Amino acid sequence: MSPQPRCPYCRHFVYLDALTCPECDATLAYNMVERQFHGLRNGQTVIDDEVWHSCSNRGWGCNWLVRDDAESGRCISCRLTRRRPEANDTVALEKLAKTEEAKRRLLLQLADLGLPITPWYVTKGxxxxxxxxxxxxxxxxxxxxxxxxxxxxxxxxxxxxREALRVRLGEPYRTMLGHLRHEVGHYFQNVLLTDESAWTRCRELFGDERASCRDALQRHYRTGAPEGWQASYISEYATMHPWEDFAETFAHYLHITGTLQTAAAIGIRLDAAVTSLRDTDVVPLESYEDRPVHSLLKDWEWMSRAFNRINRSMGFGDLYPFTLVPAVRTKFEFVHDIVTRAPLSTEEQYALTLPEELERT
Known part of the structure; x- marks a missing residue:
């Protein structure tokens, strides 16, 4: 289900973090279940005969809606935040707003992929x-x-x-959304690998995660990535430990599927009749759930080249400065398989977690 980032009044395009329409100045809020914006009047709106309110953290930039019968005035995303800066730390709270924006984008993508989320306040872990x-x-x-x-x-x-850290660590890419996608990969490795055969295959590809993380960390920052790492890993950081290799691969899976979904939603494609890149069309899909991983990666190979050219024309570095070598593609196949075989479909997740666990806890 792709996002519908348009104003309900004038149909003008709005970004997912918008609080007001840039065209008609209407006050807006986002319903993540429908993937649609709604207009707010006195802080509320009616959807299918149910009253919804703006999140109580709207003053700090949250534009999501909360059902009237929810016991908390905070939206699903805000309730997943266990700790945040103190109320009198206004400087840190300003930074929180940008990070929460990235977290909401992450959660929307996880829901689109049908990945199951059990909140910290529902169960341990x-x-x-x-x-x-x-x-x-x-x-x-x-x-x-x-x-x-x-x-x-x-x-x-x-x-x-952030840029200073990126340069010091020799990373080609470092963003808040990237941090979130990487760290949530650690969470989903434990959630999605549900039997010994899955763990065995994971260890064959990424290595044995039971190896000492502390020793691996010290070795990585003492000697760096091993020579020739590019033939087996998506990034230098992925070489540090099997946990990190999986999380890095998972994060890149989210980078790729999320960007292709956005390209599909706004109609970006490579037309063979006009492009210098290809002799056949490339039409990205909103979902690759029913497609093999090579279809996903083939589309990405050509679309990322186009995106990189656009970035370079503005004087920036490549949008996606990474190379997907055969060994990494095999790891992507494993991640694609466990994601598309996740315990809950998107529709089941909406039915089970949104009305009951997240809104009523």
Whole structure:
């Protein structure tokens, strides 16, 4: 189900984080179940005879809706945030708004893929987010995942700080959405690998995750990636430990499927009659659930080349500065398989988690 980012009044395009329409100035809020914007009057709207309210965190940029009979005034996304800056830390809260925006985009994509989410407040080990800043009161914050909880350093929403880290670590890509996609890969590795045969295949491809993470971390930052790593890994960081290889591959799967979905939703395609890239058309799909992974990666190969050319024409680096070598493609096939065989379909997830677990807890 693709997003419908249009104003319900004037039908003008609006971005997913919009609070108002840039054309008619209408006050808007987003219903993630329908993937549609609705107009707000006095902070509420009616959808299918049910009253919905704006999220109580709207003052900090959240534009999602909450059902009238929900026991919490916070939307689904905001309720997954376990920790956030103190109310008097306005500087950190400003950074929180941008990170929450990235988290909402992540959750929409996970729902589109039909991936099951059990919140941290429903069961131990459920998905949650600690969004805190290393610039607040000298708190030490390490981006990572532990027992379902993803920790993000809000300080990295500062472009100069994040770019400095990217350069120092030799990374070609570093964004808040990228952090979230990587860390949620750790969560879903435990959720989606449900039997020993799946773990055995995972270990054949990525390595044995039972190896010491601490030793791997020390070795990685002492000696760097092994020579020739490009033949087997998507990134240098993926070489550090099997956990990180899986999470990096999962994150790139989300990068690719999310960008192709957006391209499909706005009608971007490569027309062989006019493009210099291909002799046949390339038409990206909103979903590759019923397609083999080579179809997904073939479309991405050509669309990413087009996107890279667009970026270069504006003086930027490549949109996707990575190479998908055969070994990495095999890893993508494994991720594609476990994602498309997830326990719940998208429709079942809406029916089971949105009305009951997330809104009524």
């Amino acid at each position: 459920g998905l949650g987010f600690d969004l805190v800043s290393s610039l607040s009161h000298g708190e030490r914050v390490t981006i990572g995942h532990a027992n379902g909880i993803i920790t993000i350093d809000l300080a990295e929403s500062l472009d100069d700080r």
